[in-house]
Amino acid sequence: MRIASYNIRKAVGLDWRRDPERVVDVLAEIKADVVVLQEADKRIGTRAGVLPLERMSQELGYELTEVATRPQSHGWHGNAVFYRSGLRAAETTRLDVPSVEPRGVVAIEFDTPAFTVYGVHLGLTPGMRRKQMATIAAHALQTEMPVIVAGDFNEWKTNLGLFAENFDIITPGPSFHASRPSAVLDRFALRGLVRCTRSWVHKSNNARYASDHLPIVMEFELGG
Template identity: 55%
Template sequence: MRIASYNIRKAVGLDWRRDPERIADVLAEIDADLVVLQECDKRVGTRAGVLDLDYLEKELGYELADVSIRPDSHGWHGNAILYREPSQFRRATRVVLPSLEPRGAVSLQLETPALEVVGVHLGLDPRTRRLQLEALGDYLQNLTHPVVVAGDFNMWRAKDAMQTALNTDCQIILPGKSYHSARPNAAFDRFILSNLPEPRRAYVHRSSLARRASDHLPIVVDLNLPEPAA
């Protein structure tokens, strides 16, 4: 299974044009089974979503896991998950994280394979971010099925501080430097794997289109999922 994570900056590219189809074209290049997105809606007014959901469904086969509270939003606090196989869908929920800002996480659970994907966009304040990681660690400790946490963690430091705050047995995957897309110098975008084997591959998608479509580059992980129990 291929999972991608992408902070789309409200679909505004480096040319300052809002272009949802350009974001969709980047997703077409990646061709992931599941896509975790951040900054999918405008942060003022009705917080309207910026995705072209009809285009994503007709051209790429993606559906939105709807967890929105506001009728015009896509996802929750800008976090959204796209999936392709309706028969695998089990449920989608919101995961509350401590925050001074409108932040949170979204979760999608699949029936087959038995997998949960959590999309996050953590805060800018270091103390708040640590509390959010601790809350994610508590969430993961209670789960026995495979889980992938993906998103923009807004962390300059490498794995150690993140592992300490999570305080649970998991793999932290840094595919590479994904921010700023014009000249990447920070690995803000990451994966956390729980109850999963080592990934086959993890990388930053660095196409010429991706370098223009947002200030973040997408990250991708290819997974070998464990066989279901008899």
Template identity: 40%
Template sequence: MILVASYNMRKAIGTDRRRRPERTLDVLKEVGADVVALQEADRRFGARLSAIPPHLIEEHSDYKPVPFDARDGSLGWHGNALLVRKDVEIVDKELVHLPSLEPRGAVLADLRVDGEELRVVGMHLDLSGLWRRRQAHAILAHLANRSGNPPTVLMGDLNEWSVAGGCLRDFGVHHRFAPCGRSFHARRPIAQLDRIMVSEGLEIIESGAHQSATARKASDHLPIWARVKRT
């Protein structure tokens, strides 16, 4: 089985308004996923450096970033990043351009986790429902045109307040949603903005939102997780 997680880490700024990247890593350690999709992983202004210094990831976690090399000092692309356990093999990776009025993108990696092939897409979709649906279509079209057909996990902050409409309807045509529950706002979750979706070939064993005391302070979103296995 493979444990995946998605976390809008809010640039490592907690609900106490303090930037503490070590606390973000503490949350990831609590979750213990094999693969993590991060959103808002880079600082917003200036050089947009990684909100978690790379040496902290190397020295104080069991993870390594998928090296997209899109911007010097950045952990990912447009704030999206993928972390994988150090023993996970990174077979391939790609940036996925998304239509938007402001810079948006998704990140994709083909991985081998404990000998199992897995394709992972991390995303942070627009606040506008119209653009969210266009971005969903772009991601789905990219997957349809990409070579190979490994089991796929899509995850991230979809910014979709609807329970079943909008971009959820688009993704739901060929993907199933893990019932992770509400993840925003971290102190009192009222919305399922963060989602994990899986393609055919994967079974969702269990899932949820991680609600530790540290997670409730580390970001305004709770991390979500799902345990999946090949069918």
């Protein structure tokens, strides 16, 4: 199976134009089974989602998980998860984490096969990120399902501290800034019977301009 994580910056590209179609073009290139997005909603007003849901559904075959609390939003605090129709989202959870700025984590339990995906966008300060990672870890340790944490960790250092004691950290490579990738801000973290078979940063021409982050991608296997 294949999962992607992508901070789409509200679909505002490096040319400062909001172009959701360009983001969808990038996702069409990746062909992931599960897509975890950050900044999928506008920050002000109705917090409306920025992506064309009809195209996401009809052309790419994606369903949107129901995590939003506002009628026009795609996600919660900008965290949205799409998945292909062959999967089934059995349960969704909005996880409050310690924060100064608006932050939250979404957890999606899939069945057939059974695994849980956490979509995260962590805070801007090291101390707050540590508290957020501790909250995520405590929640994830309560499930026996395989767990994949995916998102923008906002962590410039490679060391994730105590979080790494409970998870296998997958770092596909530098994903920020899209114009000259040098920072490893976007990561996956695995726990339980899930194994990364391959990971990479998606560096297509579309991806270089669609957002200030590049998408990260991981192929994985479930089971022993």
